[in-house]
Amino acid sequence: MASGEEIRRxxxxxxxxxxxxxxxxxxxxxxxxxxxFRGSGGLWENYRVEDVATPEAFERNPRLVWExxxxxxxxxxxxxxxxxxxxxxxxxxxFPNFVLITQNVDRLHQRAGSKKVIELxxxxxxxxxxxxxxxxDKTGVRLEWPPRCAECGELLRPAVVWFGEALxxxxxxxxxxxxxxxxxxxxxxxxxxxYPAAGLIxxxxxxxxxxxxxNLEPTAASEMAAISIYGKAAEVLPQIVEAIEWARQSxxxx
Ligand code: BV8
Ligand code: ZN
Numbered sequence: 741m742a743s744g745e746e747i748r749r750x751x752x753x754x755x756x757x758x759x760x761x762x763x764x765x766x767x768x769x770x771x772x773x774x775x776x777f778r779g780s781g782g783l784w785e786n787y788r789v790e791d792v793a794t795p796e797a798f799e800r801n802p803r804l805v806w807e808x809x810x811x812x813x814x815x816x817x818x819x820x821x822x823x824x825x826x827x828x829x830x831x832x833x834x835f836p837n838f839v840l841i842t843q844n845v846d847r848l849h850q851r852a853g854s855k856k857v858i859e860l861x862x863x864x865x866x867x868x869x870x871x872x873x874x875x876x877d878k879t880g881v882r883l884e885w886p887p888r889c890a891e892c893g894e895l896l897r898p899a900v901v902w903f904g905e906a907l908x909x910x911x912x913x914x915x916x917x918x919x920x921x922x923x924x925x926x927x928x929x930x931x932x933x934x935y936p937a938a939g940l941i942x943x944x945x946x947x948x949x950x951x952x953x954x955n956l957e958p959t960a961a962s963e964m965a966a967i968s969i970y971g972k973a974a975e976v977l978p979q980i981v982e983a984i985e986w987a988r989q990s991x992x993x994x
Contacts, residue, residue: 742970754926760831762838765842767928768849769846770929771824771972771974793903802886806885817880821848824974828840834984839918840854841858845861860911866899868898907937915937916940923950924950925945925949926954928954932961938960950966952965953968953969955968955969
């Protein structure tokens with residue numbers, strides 16, 4: 741549980757920010773019941789990345805890849821946004837320039853009300869045709885094997901970025917711009933091990949942003965952080981937002 745002093749310091753750094761950004765990873769969705777990747781109970785405990793999350797894996801055994809992604813799609817469709825997602829959506833209302841950069845593919849930020857969301861690694865709701873390239877929204881739809889394109893009949897793939905694939909250029913450029921312009925970056929629920937996404941933290945830091953980390957444990961981002969608050973995002977973020985709102989109402993802040 742975060743101490744009052746930690747919440748106060750994090751709130752102070754965020755409250756003075758003119759261009760705050762949040763950078764989120766799987767830990768933000770943990771309290772929605774979505775398994776993270778690394779650490780105990782993580783996805784990579786039961787699957788090897790090379791077997792289910794690379795273009796070569798899809799080439800070699802598309803049915804296994806679809807089994808992996810259908811399991812995750814169904815978990816996401818059953819999940820609800822948690823207080824961490826809602827606190828971040830509230831920050832977008834409190835800070836006009838607030839931008840949310842996410843590595844997550846579950847779209848829970850959008851379902852919680854966040855509008856300015858940069859999705860670096862695609863999402864599980866949409867699928868893309870390997871033949872004609874069309875994208876289809878299949879939110880909530882259970883896909884039977886083999887999922888085929890209604891237009892050209894070719895095999896559909898999940899609309900996520902696999903390891904070894906380039907990130908969507910427009911999303912990456914927007915994320916770089918937001919990180920470079922930011923004066924405070926909230927780094928929430930990420931092990932900061934996946935690149936180029938994790939590089940955004942050092943980018944923001946290099947441009948003078950104060951890094952505020954929220955995680956259960958130290959990560960590769962911790963040494964760049966002005967403050968690391970160890971606790972559950974669904975508990976810590978609402979405390980920070982509450983402190984910001986209180987400071988504004990009491991006139992302590994503009
Ligand atoms: C690229 C979508 C080049 C899919 C994901 C060898 C070959 C090829 C590439 C590489 C290589 N070696 C290195 C690379 C680069 C590679 C990479 O970085 N690998 C890492 C593992 C070393 N990167 C890539 O391949 C990228 N592409 O480099 O392309 C290129 C360039 C030009 C042209 C062509 C090619 C693509 C990377 C994207 C991969 N796709 N996701 C899917 O989801 O199935 S990444 C995947 O990891 C997710 O998106 C996830 O979000 C992301 C990062 O993980 P985290 O979010 O941080 O999750 P994690 O479980 O790790 O951590 C959770 C954290 O939360 C923990 O710290 C935990 O303590 C904390 N936590 C838990 N509960 C809570 C909590 N915190 C707070 N509260 C809680 N309750
Ligand atoms: Zn097609």
